Amino acid sequence: MSRPDVRVRRTRVLLRAALVELIEDRGFDRITVGELTSRAMISRAAFYRNYRDKYELVEQIFDEAMAEMIDGHDGETRSPGQRWADFLRHIDSYHRLYGALLGKKGSPWFADRMRKALATMSTAHLPGRTADDLVPSVISAVFVQSIVWWLEHDRPIPADQxxxxxSRLIRGVLEAVHEA
Known part of the structure; x- marks a missing residue:
């Protein structure tokens, strides 16, 4: 897949920075596309060439991270634990964005989107389960709450740790399921 041209990359960087600032100032639900484009100093036309709305902007950032966690680079083989650590490194790189989206002024829509995506991913490692089952839902809630705690406490430990x-908490959930 070819990389987007410099203008598209610049637009994305500016919009992501503006998104974080506006969420921290006003909360996600109160942000308008006009405010985003004004803060990013880009035209509305540039925004709409790349995104349908503010939700698609956030989804693209998250989907890129999920694809990286699931697929990795060029067929590399990583354990689920390594993929999770890589995802947390992504969260760390964009900690202001995720902190804003998952924080008090954030978006319940995004937290739910993240839980659902992580539940779907978890089912691949849980034979006989679907994303609608309780176990993937609990696992994804533990993952999301772990991220929220980590961000709220200003990332007190490295992503790997x-x-x-x-992961230990998740193993505890899985052990309880197998004992039941």
Missing amino acids: MAEQS
Whole structure:
């Protein structure tokens, strides 16, 4: 897949920075596309060439991270724990964005979107389960709450360590399921 041209990359960077600032100032639900484009100093036309609305902007950022976590680079083989640690490194790189989206002024829509995506991903590692089952839902809630805690506490431990701690919690859930 070819990389987008410089103008598209610049537009994305500016919009992501503006999005974080506006969420921190006003909350996600109160942001308009006009405010986003004004803060990013781009035209509305440039925004709409790339995104349908503010939700698609956020979804694209998250979908890129999920694709990276699931697919990786060029067929590399990574354990689920390594993929989770890589995802947390992504969260760390965009900690202001995720902190804003998942924080008090954030978006319940985004938190739900993240839980559903992580539940769907979890089902691949849980034979006989679907994303609608309780277990993937609980696992995804633990993942999201781990991220929220980590961000709210200003990332007190490195991503690898956070991945290990949250993975231990997930293993505890899975052990309880197998005992039941």
